[in-house]
Amino acid sequence: MAKKAETKPPKGTRDFLPVDLRRREHVVGVIKRIYEAHGFQPLETPTFERLETLLGKYGEEGDQLVFKVLHRGQPLVDGIRQAGQHLLEPGAVVVGRSGETAPAAEKLLADMGLRYDLTVPLARVVAEYQGKLPPVWKRYQIQPVWRADTPGKGRFREFYQCDVDVVGSNSPLVEADVISAVAECLRELGFKDFEIRLNHRGLLRAFVEHSGIPLALESAAIVAVDKLDKVGREGVTAELGAKGISAESAEKLLGLVLGERPIAELKQALAGHEGGQKALAELETVLGLVRSTPAQEHLVFNATLARGLGYYTGCIFEIAVKDLAGSLGGGGRYDGLIGMFSGKDVPACGFSIGLERILVVMEERGMFPGQLGAVDVVVAADKDVDGAAGQLQVAAQLRQAGLRVDLNVRSASPGALRKAADESGVPCVVFVGADLGVVKAWHKQVPGPESSVSISDLAQWIRSR
């Protein structure tokens, strides 16, 4: 016999069978509804983008993680010739871990790459449709992205992002709006014990400057502080030292970050630091505005929040859930990024919800509603009756009444059909006989095997259980 074909989904990807998919659809449906209630408009972009659009936006490591789509036709022949010559030369350059080819060789062979995130496509769309989009554009995008990462627990090569961004406004109302939208999503999904942590990139910079750390080391300092949760105060101190930051400065920085001082006190501590005062004022404004939204009880100022990404320019936020390491999502203001293709300065602020993590937590905590989208009733033919036409008629009537109706096509005893229905979460089986005016109906909520029900009452009979 021939070797059985491999039928698992490719490494790092998943098949979503109905039960799993309905849970995903439940979560996506809630997020979509809440984003829409906040006036955000949907966007979808192609699965692949030109490599020139993607590369150089995510750092060198990110570039390596972009899945690339092979050239076709003559360009592929030419690419292989060039790449091959390059590699066949004595002393050809091969760089990177585990022997990756030089990125140059990849570019000879591929012209497009799979979407790596939803922000670069947004920037491309904003540049392309400048005249067609409203001056302030509120868009959401819920689509998969792909990364050629090493898969692991909860880490996939194909996964969804749920992004909400406001493009074109500097108003702090925007921060309040996206925070309110994301908090509402979580509440609607059933989360209660979550915090949205708020900090400001400008405050972190002020801390750095106030601690006497040269601005050239700002990023290194912030990246180190971002690891407080993981490596603790000592770990961060060690990393700061390793980056060439003096013990005194490190101590001062950690004192500011970890001091848990309210904004009013920080204003005094940073007296005279213009950037710091501005950041604190913006934090106060956003905190004040959010008090007028249902997100109020969830938003907390947290001076330790740093977020790794270098592109934030103002407020930054992150969702934290009790007893859970890592976050369910984050975002902030990033005024320099969206204009990368248009060459214009476009202010922007967004929040991204991590769908895969939310699903894991909801699964662990049993937060899904029961029987999402299952079938309401199976219509079968009575034993020994050629009831196929009758099945179809009864099914059509029940569908007309809004029920989700499956047809039995197997020959099985009534008992076996009831059992199979019950096991797959279908609460009701109807048996159609020669007389289409009355059927036998079983419902798991009704004791005994079957009841006789008039066809005109049937939909109501099923609904009222």
Add this chain to the structure above:
Amino acid sequence: MAKKAETKPPKGTRDFLPVDLRRREHVVGVIKRIYEAHGFQPLETPTFERLETLLGKYGEEGDQLVFKVLHRGQPLVDGIRQAGQHLLEPGAVVVGRSGETAPAAEKLLADMGLRYDLTVPLARVVAEYQGKLPPVWKRYQIQPVWRADTPGKGRFREFYQCDVDVVGSNSPLVEADVISAVAECLRELGFKDFEIRLNHRGLLRAFVEHSGIPLALESAAIVAVDKLDKVGREGVTAELGAKGISAESAEKLLGLVLGERPIAELKQALAGHEGGQKALAELETVLGLVRSTPAQEHLVFNATLARGLGYYTGCIFEIAVKDLAGSLGGGGRYDGLIGMFSGKDVPACGFSIGLERILVVMEERGMFPGQLGAVDVVVAADKDVDGAAGQLQVAAQLRQAGLRVDLNVRSASPGALRKAADESGVPCVVFVGADLGVVKAWHKQVPGPESSVSISDLAQWIRSR
């Protein structure tokens, strides 16, 4: 200045901005709802599959149209070396139109390919999860597929398919069920003048045999007949002749196909032909069963329908709309395909709706509901009032009442805001002043600039316009 980056979507793909996307979502939403009402369960599979899963399933031309995903790391280095050596050898083989590389070279460089259709992934899933799926599995799948085709009007490299299939049953109820589901989808979308044409692969074979055409030429004959719509009777006659079919046989075949004879007459014409009688009996059964469904008025037997794909084994169907060349979808019974990975015989029958064509026709015919999913109201601050907090409070109340609420963040006059709202399809603007008990509200259905409305009546006031 640097050359402006190309920001169009890649060739053959599209960005879906809100207005377009809402129309797509409307159509997909209807199809999903109707499939669910018929008891079908959703499935999603990964964007890419192993090349070994995809290649060899769609013919040689299909294999060329699969987008391939470049190897990474050491396998890529090795692949380039081998492919390069192959192509750098004197007299290296390069095959195909416009200089495509030998498929062997592509396989050296790529390990995965983008999903080309939804049927091969279904077959893989059926093989992989044999024990976990119900014995008769009704699944639908609405996802994009990718083909490296030459794009043209209505032809894309990334497009959606909406497939519904029943796996594991030979019952003709299945044919009636998928036909009923698809007819309901079209009716719900507003199509009235459509036909679902029904034929049977076994009847076509009987026609071929009865015409004295050798079975070795069956496929060629059916492919020729399939072009009747495009090239007419003479064109088909010419093609049949070119394939080596005698003029007499060709005449006889076309007489049978084009005779527009009812099934009863065909039974006589094919008297004694076992396969033909079986096919006609199955057609009668399906036509009879569909009479018990709302698809009744749409289903017509049509002996000219051939459908190109070789894998059908029983009934075949196609959606035809008046005044429209080509079909909106098609399907049939294909009992030999789904078992390709499991090595088992798995009966199957399905129907695929062509989303892109449906959208084009609905657009041309103005069949979309107005204002799909737009915003209900924009909440602005009264001029000269620092009303941001008030805006958020009023917005939260209106969202609580189920309205979709946008916030104004621009400084613009009330007139400009009304105009902008009206132009983007938003019927109402609310202006929040210092007193949060009463707001000024403009609604396009209410004459005059603005009305004073109590905050407690506001949601109702907006809804009732």
